[in-house]
Amino acid sequence: MTSTLVDVKDLKVHFPIRSGTIPRVTGHVKAVDDVSLDINAGEVFGLVGESGSGKTTLARTILRLIEPTSGQILFDGVDLLKIGKGELKRTRKHMQVVFQNPFLSLNPRMTVRNLIAEPFKAHKKITEEEITQRASRLLKLVGLSEEHLWKYSIELSGGQAQRVCIARALALEPKFVILDEPTSSLDVSVQAQILNLLKELQKTLGLTYLLITHDLGVIEYIADRVAVMYLGKIAEVGTFEQVFGDPAHPYTEALLSAVPKVDPAPTDKARIILRGNIPSPANPPSGCRFHTRCHKYIGDICRDVEPNLTTLSATRKVACHLYKS
Amino acid sequence: MPTNPSEVLLSVEDLVVHFHTLDGVVYALNGVGFDIRKGEVLGLVGETGCGKTATALAVLRLLPENAEVISGHAVFEGRDLLTKSTHEIASIRGRKISMIFQDPASSLNPLFRIGTQLIDVLKEYYPNYHEAELIKIAQEKLSIAELPDPESVMRMFPHELSGGMQQRVIMAVALSSSPSLIIADEPTTALDVTIQAQLLALLKKLKEALGLSVLLITHNLGLVRELCDRVAIMYAGSIVEIADVQRIFQNPLHPYTRGLLSSVVSGRLRGQTLQHIPGMVPSLINPPSGCRFNPRCPYVIPVCKDKRPELTEVEPGHLVACYNIPKEAWWRT
Amino acid sequence: MIEQQATAGPLRQQRFRDIRIILRLMVRNPLSLAGLVIIVIFVLVAIAGPYLAPFPREAEGAPDLMHQLLPPSFQYLFGTDELGRDIFSRIIFGTRISLATSAAVVASAIALGMPLGAVAGYYGERLGAIIMRITDMFLAFPPLLLALAVAATLGGSMLNAVLALIVTWWPWYTRLAYSQALATRNLPYVEAARAIGVGDPVIVARHILPATLAPILIQATLDLGSAIIAVASLSFLGLGAQPPTPDWGLMINTGKTYFLQHWWYATFPGLAILTLVVGFNLLGDAIREAIDPKLSRRRLI
Numbered sequence: 001m002t003s004t005l006v007d008v009k010d011l012k013v014h015f016p017i018r019s020g021t022i023p024r025v026t027g028h029v030k031a032v033d034d035v036s037l038d039i040n041a042g043e044v045f046g047l048v049g050e051s052g053s054g055k056t057t058l059a060r061t062i063l064r065l066i067e068p069t070s071g072q073i074l075f076d077g078v079d080l081l082k083i084g085k086g087e088l089k090r091t092r093k094h095m096q097v098v099f100q101n102p103f104l105s106l107n108p109r110m111t112v113r114n115l116i117a118e119p120f121k122a123h124k125k126i127t128e129e130e131i132t133q134r135a136s137r138l139l140k141l142v143g144l145s146e147e148h149l150w151k152y153s154i155e156l157s158g159g160q161a162q163r164v165c166i167a168r169a170l171a172l173e174p175k176f177v178i179l180d181e182p183t184s185s186l187d188v189s190v191q192a193q194i195l196n197l198l199k200e201l202q203k204t205l206g207l208t209y210l211l212i213t214h215d216l217g218v219i220e221y222i223a224d225r226v227a228v229m230y231l232g233k234i235a236e237v238g239t240f241e242q243v244f245g246d247p248a249h250p251y252t253e254a255l256l257s258a259v260p261k262v263d264p265a266p267t268d269k270a271r272i273i274l275r276g277n278i279p280s281p282a283n284p285p286s287g288c289r290f291h292t293r294c295h296k297y298i299g300d301i302c303r304d305v306e307p308n309l310t311t312l313s314a315t316r317k318v319a320c321h322l323y324k325s
Numbered sequence: 326m327p328t329n330p331s332e333v334l335l336s337v338e339d340l341v342v343h344f345h346t347l348d349g350v351v352y353a354l355n356g357v358g359f360d361i362r363k364g365e366v367l368g369l370v371g372e373t374g375c376g377k378t379a380t381a382l383a384v385l386r387l388l389p390e391n392a393e394v395i396s397g398h399a400v401f402e403g404r405d406l407l408t409k410s411t412h413e414i415a416s417i418r419g420r421k422i423s424m425i426f427q428d429p430a431s432s433l434n435p436l437f438r439i440g441t442q443l444i445d446v447l448k449e450y451y452p453n454y455h456e457a458e459l460i461k462i463a464q465e466k467l468s469i470a471e472l473p474d475p476e477s478v479m480r481m482f483p484h485e486l487s488g489g490m491q492q493r494v495i496m497a498v499a500l501s502s503s504p505s506l507i508i509a510d511e512p513t514t515a516l517d518v519t520i521q522a523q524l525l526a527l528l529k530k531l532k533e534a535l536g537l538s539v540l541l542i543t544h545n546l547g548l549v550r551e552l553c554d555r556v557a558i559m560y561a562g563s564i565v566e567i568a569d570v571q572r573i574f575q576n577p578l579h580p581y582t583r584g585l586l587s588s589v590v591s592g593r594l595r596g597q598t599l600q601h602i603p604g605m606v607p608s609l610i611n612p613p614s615g616c617r618f619n620p621r622c623p624y625v626i627p628v629c630k631d632k633r634p635e636l637t638e639v640e641p642g643h644l645v646a647c648y649n650i651p652k653e654a655w656w657r658t
Numbered sequence: 659m660i661e662q663q664a665t666a667g668p669l670r671q672q673r674f675r676d677i678r679i680i681l682r683l684m685v686r687n688p689l690s691l692a693g694l695v696i697i698v699i700f701v702l703v704a705i706a707g708p709y710l711a712p713f714p715r716e717a718e719g720a721p722d723l724m725h726q727l728l729p730p731s732f733q734y735l736f737g738t739d740e741l742g743r744d745i746f747s748r749i750i751f752g753t754r755i756s757l758a759t760s761a762a763v764v765a766s767a768i769a770l771g772m773p774l775g776a777v778a779g780y781y782g783e784r785l786g787a788i789i790m791r792i793t794d795m796f797l798a799f800p801p802l803l804l805a806l807a808v809a810a811t812l813g814g815s816m817l818n819a820v821l822a823l824i825v826t827w828w829p830w831y832t833r834l835a836y837s838q839a840l841a842t843r844n845l846p847y848v849e850a851a852r853a854i855g856v857g858d859p860v861i862v863a864r865h866i867l868p869a870t871l872a873p874i875l876i877q878a879t880l881d882l883g884s885a886i887i888a889v890a891s892l893s894f895l896g897l898g899a900q901p902p903t904p905d906w907g908l909m910i911n912t913g914k915t916y917f918l919q920h921w922w923y924a925t926f927p928g929l930a931i932l933t934l935v936v937g938f939n940l941l942g943d944a945i946r947e948a949i950d951p952k953l954s955r956r957r958l959i
Binding site for chain 1: 860
Binding site: 050051157158159187188189190191192193195196199214215216217218220221222240244254255257258259260261262263264271273274276277278 | 372373473487488489490517518519520521522523525526544545546547548550551552574584585586588589590591592593594595598599600601602605606
């Protein structure tokens with residue numbers, strides 16, 4: 001029986017734009033606009049989207065690194081937006097993050113040992129001895145050896161540095177890890193190693209992942225369920241077979257067909273090339289945000305009315321006027 | 326190389342380049358050689374630090390001060406670019422050979438309008454034309470690059486354009502001298518996937534229409550498959566394999582190529598552990614002797630550590646630099 | 659977003675090697691070598707003072723009325739002053755004073771200004787605004803005038819001169835630290851620390867402050883030279899060291915009255931100041947050039 005670990009309801013994150021000689025708020029960047037999704041314990045939930053989709057903002061808001069404008073974020077039943085600083089800090093132990101560029105995520109002046117020590121020092125009162133021991137064990141867990149404890153991040157390769165980031169994220173034994181483009185900065189052959197590691201860790205430690213990436217191959221490889229975002233809204237949500245095998249939303253279709261394939265199959269459909277650019281989230285199109293580029297535009301309704309997330313099945317939802325519930 | 330010499334546009338031979346740094350000498354390029362034929366797109370594929378950008382910069386004589394070209398030739402239209410004077414190179418660079426870089430925003434001056442920058446370049450190629458005529462030509466180039474509403478674009482500043490549009494402007498600039506060769510260094514890496522698809526289609530169209538040759542430097546194998554005619558795989562400063570694009574995906578021969586292709590992540594491999602090449606890319610300050618891949622190669626034999634293997638043709642059009650080409654695909658166990 | 663291929667690569671900067679690299683680069687440049695040599699000489703003189711000076715008690719103030727205002731000679735290398743004291747010995751003792759006071763000024767100003775700037779930069783919003791507005795207020799005054807005003811209020815003494823200068827100088831470091839803190843607080847590793855749950859004060863101490871150190875240290879080396887001049891100026895004006903202290907500025911002050919007939923009295927302390935400040939300037943420039951990543955990485959060895 002799966003339980004919902006993270007439940008995002010009607011989340012809005014709007015950033016005010018200040019301009020003019022006397023700064024006034026002239027508009028808002030609607031980075032995340034009314035997003036609801038749920039992540040089950042033990043699953044790998046993929047989140048895809050291009051620039052301006054809001055996926056990065058959504059991730060940071062779940063971690064409460066950014067304050068949302070409205071909505072709810074339920075973690076294990078507790079609304080993160082209603083708890084005090086103390087409880088928030090305690091909750092942080094259970095949700096950690098691995099960022100894209102490992103060299104920027106690790107303070108270049110700190111040794112690996114101290115980098116991994118940071119979570120311990122923030123949350124537990126344990127001795128320096130104990131910290132070093134635990135750090136050593138964590139390094140082994142991610143495939144590095146004890147000698148790496150005394151190195152600085154600049155002495156490591158990309159893959160090794162990312163492993164250190166993963167070790168640090170696992171220090172407090174979290175239940176939930178957000179992976180924000182964990183392999184995008186790495187070379188192809190290193191990506192494979194890190195993905196193997198992440199998969200293994202998920203199984204052995206029973207972790208839940210929110211995997212954010214623009215690399216559809218990675219999502220296809222590892223995600224159980226996927227959500228596709230466009231301009232701050234969710235276009236489609238479903239299992240990986242549904243979203244990749246039979247995409248419902250026209251944007252998902254175009255996204256999948258846009259990726260250059262290493263091994264094209266004869267059954268592949270012709271590439272859909274979208275018109276125009278991705279609009280700015282400060283000034284999104286009216287109605288369905290995708291209507292300006294949609295190749296399945298059906299008429300005025302797309303331009304005038306924003307489609308709600310319609311439930312197509314127990315696992316599947318789409319926000320598109322082509323579908324009625 | 327058994328190709329018709331008149332078909333070859335650029336021939337790079339035995340390029341050896343060292344960089345002098347405070348950490349020591351970086352033996353960056355270790356005898357790089359390949360040909361680009363007229364009207365073809367050659368992909369130069371490799372991971373970070375393998376030297377693909379350095380190769381392009383070496384050909385165009387754009388290497389930084391601390392670089393030393395030890396030996397090699399880059400023969401373009403009958404003459405060696407590496408021995409020409411700076412004056413002669415200036416007449417080729419940007420005109421007969423153009424280059425496009427990864428980040429379009431840093432190739433455009435943020436302080437000037439697009440029109441100003443484009444006309445600035447055009448003045449070089451059309452020296453006796455009036456301003457009005459140049460404006461027209463500029464707009465023409467912008468529409469060849471499929472920019473909507475070229476007139477408005479001319480008046481905009483770079484930051485007002487999206488990444489995809491900026492890259493199109495760069496392409497318009499690169500095409501304005503009607504070059505015979507374009508070197509594109511990771512032109513779409515910084516762009517979103519759907520925008521990349523647009524630019525891909527444009528590049529294909531232009532290649533057909535203008536008979537351009539393109540040296541496409543990238544680490545994206547999907548892009549290579551879609552756009553390239555032939556591919557050269559590069560590892561730690563030398564070319565290890567060259568073949569037609571179909572052939573290299575169907576029958577990769579060099580152990581590194583096979584490793585690279587096997588580690589591409591896709592849904593097909595769902596549930597399986599991903600293959601990857603063991604070990605790490607070597608330091609080029611202290612590179613392995615002989616074939617630089619030897620520490621990581623499962624087929625290593627003693628001669629691999631002594632002398633770097635030369636590119637030899639093992640089937641028509643397919644060259645590999647390896648002493649011990651594997652007979653079967655061992656990566657897929 | 660540029661997809662940066664994340665490798666530190668072979669061209670990496672190892673912290674511990676940085677100092678050796680900097681020294682190597684500096685030694686190659688004749689000007690910076692000169693600066694380094696000058697500073698080293700003065701520091702050695704300051705340390706060995708009492709043993710080097712031929713007339714140590716005169717340096718401390720004991721008069722020798724038999725040898726007033728003598729021109730430079732073999733016995734009195736820089737001549738004597740109106741009380742017959744050997745100027746050379748007094749200059750040697752004065753080296754200690756100059757180095758010690760300028761170091762005290764700079765170090766204290768940093769100790770006060772750097773944390774303020776780091777806090778202002780990291781927290782931003784109201785706290786940052788308040789701190790920076792106060793800083794701006796202090797920066798609005800011409801530095802020497804402000805120092806004069808404070809020193810005059812406190813009364814003339816070396817301690818007060820130093821205090822006055824600290825009060826004048828801390829804002830410069832606050833501003834440096836502030837801009838560096840602004841840049842650092844958005845870096846992924848700071849975000850990562852917040853995501854881990856590290857408290858804000860710890861983040862400032864552990865991540866922000868060290869990042870502000872580099873530009874401040876570079877500035878500090880140059881400032882040591884300025885501090886020497888500032889202290890000397892205050893003493894010259896009577897608001898710093900008091901007689902019989904062998905402070906260079908004070909010596910110039912007294913010496914100016916005798917200048918026309920006895921040129922050596924004011925000249926040699928002046929030259930001492932000049933040389934030491936030039937030394938610090940050359941050193942500071944050299945360090946800045948050596949630390950600049952673009953310049954240093956590419957030098958052909």
